[in-house]
Amino acid sequence: MSVKLGWSPGFILGLGLILSPLAAAPRQDGQSFLFQAGAGIEYFSRSLAWDNDAYSSRLSAGLGLAHFGIVFPDGPSLALLAGYGLSNWNGLVFRQLPFSIDYEAGSIGAAVFGAETEIPILEPGRWDISANGRILFSLGPSHEWTLSELNQPGTLDGKGRWTRVQVGPSVTYRGFETFSPYASVYYDGFWGTFTMTENIGILAGTEKKTVRGQGVIGASLGVIIEPSSAFRLKAEGSLVPYTNLAGGLKLSAGVSLQARILF
Amino acid sequence: MTHRLKVFRIPVFAVMAASFLAAGDGAARAPLSFPSILSASAAAPETAFVPGQVLIKFRPGVRGIGRMMAFAAYNLRPIRRVPGLDVYAVRLLSGADVRKAAEELDLDPDILYAEPNFICRADSTPNDLFFKYQYALANTGQAIGDVPGSPQGKAEADIKATQAWEETTGDDSVTIAILDSGVDLTHPDLAAKLAGTGRDFVNSDDDATDDYYHGTAVAGIAAAATDNNEGIAGVAWNAKILPVKVLDATGAGTADQVANGILWAVSQGAQVINLSLGFDESSQTLLSAVRYAHEQGCIIVASVGNTGGAVQYPAAYNEYVLAVAATDYNDEVLPTSNQGEQVDVAAPGADILTTVPTWFLGPSALPYALVSGTSMAAPHVSGLAALLKSRKSWLTPDEIMAIIELSADDVNLATLAGKDVSLGYGRINMEKALVPRPLGEDIP
Numbered sequence: 001m002s003v004k005l006g007w008s009p010g011f012i013l014g015l016g017l018i019l020s021p022l023a024a025a026p027r028q029d030g031q032s033f034l035f036q037a038g039a040g041i042e043y044f045s046r047s048l049a050w051d052n053d054a055y056s057s058r059l060s061a062g063l064g065l066a067h068f069g070i071v072f073p074d075g076p077s078l079a080l081l082a083g084y085g086l087s088n089w090n091g092l093v094f095r096q097l098p099f100s101i102d103y104e105a106g107s108i109g110a111a112v113f114g115a116e117t118e119i120p121i122l123e124p125g126r127w128d129i130s131a132n133g134r135i136l137f138s139l140g141p142s143h144e145w146t147l148s149e150l151n152q153p154g155t156l157d158g159k160g161r162w163t164r165v166q167v168g169p170s171v172t173y174r175g176f177e178t179f180s181p182y183a184s185v186y187y188d189g190f191w192g193t194f195t196m197t198e199n200i201g202i203l204a205g206t207e208k209k210t211v212r213g214q215g216v217i218g219a220s221l222g223v224i225i226e227p228s229s230a231f232r233l234k235a236e237g238s239l240v241p242y243t244n245l246a247g248g249l250k251l252s253a254g255v256s257l258q259a260r261i262l263f
Numbered sequence: 264m265t266h267r268l269k270v271f272r273i274p275v276f277a278v279m280a281a282s283f284l285a286a287g288d289g290a291a292r293a294p295l296s297f298p299s300i301l302s303a304s305a306a307a308p309e310t311a312f313v314p315g316q317v318l319i320k321f322r323p324g325v326r327g328i329g330r331m332m333a334f335a336a337y338n339l340r341p342i343r344r345v346p347g348l349d350v351y352a353v354r355l356l357s358g359a360d361v362r363k364a365a366e367e368l369d370l371d372p373d374i375l376y377a378e379p380n381f382i383c384r385a386d387s388t389p390n391d392l393f394f395k396y397q398y399a400l401a402n403t404g405q406a407i408g409d410v411p412g413s414p415q416g417k418a419e420a421d422i423k424a425t426q427a428w429e430e431t432t433g434d435d436s437v438t439i440a441i442l443d444s445g446v447d448l449t450h451p452d453l454a455a456k457l458a459g460t461g462r463d464f465v466n467s468d469d470d471a472t473d474d475y476y477h478g479t480a481v482a483g484i485a486a487a488a489t490d491n492n493e494g495i496a497g498v499a500w501n502a503k504i505l506p507v508k509v510l511d512a513t514g515a516g517t518a519d520q521v522a523n524g525i526l527w528a529v530s531q532g533a534q535v536i537n538l539s540l541g542f543d544e545s546s547q548t549l550l551s552a553v554r555y556a557h558e559q560g561c562i563i564v565a566s567v568g569n570t571g572g573a574v575q576y577p578a579a580y581n582e583y584v585l586a587v588a589a590t591d592y593n594d595e596v597l598p599t600s601n602q603g604e605q606v607d608v609a610a611p612g613a614d615i616l617t618t619v620p621t622w623f624l625g626p627s628a629l630p631y632a633l634v635s636g637t638s639m640a641a642p643h644v645s646g647l648a649a650l651l652k653s654r655k656s657w658l659t660p661d662e663i664m665a666i667i668e669l670s671a672d673d674v675n676l677a678t679l680a681g682k683d684v685s686l687g688y689g690r691i692n693m694e695k696a697l698v699p700r701p702l703g704e705d706i707p
Contacts (some may be wrong), residue, residue, distance in 0.1 A: 093699050095654070098662055099670070100430075100699035104313070106342075106354065145702055150669045150695070151681075151688050156702060202665050 034071040036079060038232075039064070044254030046190050047242050048211040050092070051096050056214065057246050058252075059090025059162070059192070061138070063112055067260060070221035075120040075130075085112040085138050089160050094196045099147070100194060101156060108160055110140030113256075126175040132184060134166045140190075147200065153201030162192030162211075166218065180224045188218035188240050215242025215252060234258040312379035314703030315357065316342070317365045320375045326399035333373055337364075350382055373537060381525045388425055389490040389500070393631060397495060397590045399484075399611035399643060400424035407592050407614045408633060414614075416592035420674075420690075422610060422643055424498060427693035432489070432500035433653040439485050439499065439527035439645050442521060443509035443655045445471040445480030447620035450479060450630060452487045452494035453504065461506030462527050464520040467648040471506035475514050476619045478506065481539045483618030485642035486649065495616055498646020498693075502653070505533050510540065518542065521577075522552035530557045534652050537583075537645040538565040539638035541575025549577055557583040562648040562660045566612075567601040574603035580603045585648070585664050588686050589613065589640035594674040596685050600637050606687040607664070608671045612640030647693050654697060670695035 045060040062085065069079025086107035094101040116135035122129040142159040168186025190213025220232040222236030240252040277691070319339075321330055330351075334341060339353040355364050361379045361563045365529045368377035388394070398407060402421035406413040438458050446453060448460060448471070461471030482504050482687065487497035509524040510516040521540065528536050536556055542549065556563055563584045568575035578586035586605045589597035589612025597613050621630045644667060651663050658666070671689035682688050 060441065098655075098666055099657065100697070102699035102701045104701045104703055147700060147702070149700065151671060151673065152669050200665075200669060203662055203669070 007157075011128065019233045028231070035106040036067065036071055036077065036260050036262050037059045038258060038260030039065045040067065040234075040256060040258035041065075042254065042256030044238070044252070044256075046240065046252045047214040047244065047250060048092075048190075048192070049214050049245065050209050050211045053245065056095065057089070057093075057211075059087060059089055059211075061085050061087040061162075062107075062137075065112060065257070067116075069116075071262065076118070077115045078115065078116050080113070081136065082111075082113040085110055087138055087140070087160060087162065089194055092194055092209060093206045094198075094209065096207040097196065097205040099154070099198060099200065100148070101147075103158070103194075103196070105143075105145060105158075108140050108143055108158070110138045110160070112136060112138045121169070126173060128172040128174055128180075130170055130172070131245040132166070132168060132170050132186065132260065134164075138162045147198075150200060152201045154198060154203070157197040158194060160192065160194040162190065164213075165189040167204075168218075170220075172224070174230065177227055180226070181220070182224065183221050185217065185219050187216055189213065189216055213240070213242075213252075217241070220254075230262050232260045232262070234260070305643075312361060312381045314361065314701065315355050315359065316352055316380040317355060317361060317368065317377050318345075318350050318352055318380050319368060319377045320348065322373055322375045325373045326475045330372060333371065337368060337371075339362050375626045382606065384537065385498075389428075389496040390490060390492050391487075391494055392492065393494060393497045393616055394496050396616045397694040399615055400496060400498070402592060414592065416515035417594060420590070420592055420611075421522055421595035422498075422647070422691050423694035424496075427647075427650065427697040428500070430697045430699075431650055433486075433502045433650045433656045435501050436656075437499070437535065437653045438503040438505050438520050438531070439506050439537055439642075439649050440505040440524075440531070440533035441478055441482045441537050441642075442483065442509050442524045442528065443473075443481050443537075443539060444475035444510040444512070444514060445473035445478045445628070446482045446504060446506035447473045447479040447618070447622075448506070450483075450621055452491070452630075453479065453482055455488050456482075456493075456497075456502075456504045458503040458531070462524070463508040463529070464523045465508055465511045471508040473508070473620050474512040475510060476632075477510065477539070477638065478508070478515055479623075480615075480617045480622050480632070481537060481638060481642045482506070483631075484615060484639060485537060485646045487618055494620065498643055499653070500638045502535075502646070505531055506676055512599045516540065518546040518549050522546075522548045525552040525556050526564075529556050529561055534561060535645050535648045536561050536563045536643050538563065538577055538640045540577060541566060541568045543575060545579070550580055553577050553580050553583045557660055560660060562645075562652065562663050564641050564645040564648060566641040567603070567606055569597075569599040569636045569638075570601060571599050572601055574601050574605040579603065580606045581607075583660075585644060585667060586687070587637060587641040587644045589635075590635040590674065590686065591692050594672075594690055596675065597635070597637070597640075599609045600640075600685070602684045604684055607668055608644060608682060608688050609674075609690045610640040610643035610684040610688070612637050615639040644691055647696060648689055650693070650697060666696050667691055681693050 013085045043062045049056045065081045065083035067079045071077040088107040092103040116134035145156045147154040166186045166188050170181035170184030172180050192211045195208045218240040220238035225233040235257045238254040244250050299660040338356045341351045343352040365377045398416040402416045404418035463471045486499045486502045489500040491498040507524040509520040565578035565584045567578045567586050567588050586607045588606045589602040590609045591613035613635050620633045668688045672692045673689040
């Protein structure tokens with residue numbers, strides 16, 4: 001894994017939270033583990049800052065993820081995620097190459113994997129308060145393009161990778177029979193790199209651009225629909241406010257839909 | 264042993280439009296009398312559009328499913344919408360011809376119109392009074408000169424300077440050495456740009472004042488003070504000019520003077536050396552000086568000559584020098600521009616409005632004139648080299664030469680495709696050399 005995370009507090013917290021169900025799961029006789037499997041789709045966009053926050057662009061990603069995990073007695077859960085994603089890096093500009101390049105080539109496919117966890121903390125009345133954590137890695141293969149408008153054709157080879165960490169509490173209302181609305185506020189860290197290599201005749205250069213997501217606190221609203229104890233649908237919308245480079249307040253948005261079975 | 268000095272004349276023929284520039288002459292129309300100086304602006308190239316994208320507007324009544332069926336039928340992927348106009352930006356299949364696709368979509372009865380998604384770019388237009396006459400930098404099809412009967416330029420037959428200036432106008436850490444007849448050190452459009460009084464290798468002193476006119480003309484093209492509400496714009500707005508006098512008052516000089524000038528310019532930290540001069544024969548001394556400068560990281564630009572014959576030296580030192588031919592306001596080769604395999608690129612060199620010494624046209628005239636020749640083409644390239652060096656200081660001379668060559672427009676493609684003996688790779692294109700190239704969906 002070559003994505004530089006800088007071991008930020010958010011990343012460490014995310015890892016800790018994701019691994020914590022293993023420690024938090026009570027070892028009580030007579031209680032059994034449950035397995036969960038499912039699939040989900042999601043879309044999110046993030047505003048990115050790069051070149052020491054001198055420039056910004058937007059990344060949007062559509063993901064299809066399979067989930068497989070375990071629910072421990074008393075509720076903590078841990079799931080591994082794996083799937084495929086399309087990440088659109090349009091707007092990244094590479095000025096360290098011999099011929100500067102403005103990436104407008106659209107989405108690039110990549111493998112996505114990660115983990116997520118949910119740890120119940122309190123259950124006051126009909127409310128559930130839990131801690132949630134999620135980490136996702138997108139590891140794309142390199143893609144090649146031709147640069148044909150010059151007097152000698154050239155090639156460009158690009159590879160984008162990103163990591164997203166979300167950690168925070170959520171509050172779920174359990175007062176309804178088959179559905180439960182919830183809200184959460186969370187730390188939302190996003191880091192990535194895009195490496196572009198250019199070769200045109202004697203001209204050759206590589207530029208590795210490090211990006212970070214603008215805005216680190218997100219909020220989401222969602223609903224969990226449970227027509228039976230073994231089946232769960234979850235729909236969620238999220239927003240990450242951020243201050244753009246011009247100083248204005250903007251929002252990055254995301255939506256997701258998940259279906260899971262427990263057995 | 265005899266010692267033979269190689270004497271040459273500068274390869275330029277000048278066309279001085281003194282009447283055009285005569286201030287206060289009732290018969291002449293002084294440029295200052297025109298009120299619309301600041302409106303000069305280069306339009307975006309007509310052919311510039313986003314690769315693989317077209318804009319579509321459906322006819323009224325064609326909604327949801329109808330639109331989706333149209334997208335599916337033509338393999339279109341909607342990527343954006345202009346809600347106020349109900350226009351979609353859609354992505355075509357990889358490799359599709361955008362114009363052809365737009366024409367085909369236009370024929371669909373459900374589609375009101377389809378067109379390429381044209382690219383505009385904010386142009387940086389300087390406020391210099393005579394900028395509108397500088398067709399070489401931004402050719403809008405304007406008249407070349409301001410007297411009745413002036414020829415008309417062809418729009419876009421220029422080096423795309425205004426587009427490139429959006430990316431960079433250079434900085435004063437880059438110096439262009441003008442090895443020529445000196446520079447008018449008091450010229451209002453040059454004085455503030457000079458990196459000192461230079462060096463005079465003709466009279467062996469430290470005063471490189473121009474006593475001919477040629478060096479002042481070359482310096483103005485490369486890096487006149489720009490956006491200063493006065494005179495002309497230079498290609499490299501912020502680059503410094505280092506005057507090095509190697510030509511005398513008749514425009515002649517010797518190989519040892521030029522070689523000395525090159526070495527001195529290198530010692531003064533010049534990153535770009537402009538040599539709008541030429542010898543008919545090769546000189547070991549000159550070659551050694553040029554090679555040394557190249558090895559020291561200098562980009563050397565030289566004019567190919569105006570005799571219609573072979574490429575002159577030092578332009579012919581292909582390995583070390585960017586050899587520049589001349590085009591006119593129609594992107595056609597200047598008939599007198601020398602030819603040969605060594606020609607690398609071309610730049611406008613016909614009727615170029617530039618600076619001349621304040622004494623040159625007399626006290627009542629403004630110190631600007633129209634000058635022609637490959638000598639005037641070369642400083643356009645030197646200016647571009649200076650901008651590239653400003654933007655990407657890590658590039659080597661070979662890399663900067665390659666960028667300038669590979670980004671040139673093959674303007675004589677119809678008759679001499681590819682690199683040719685007339686214009687080399689073609690007329691330089693500052694936009695392609697400097698502005699980030701859009702990387703579209705050009706996946707093999």
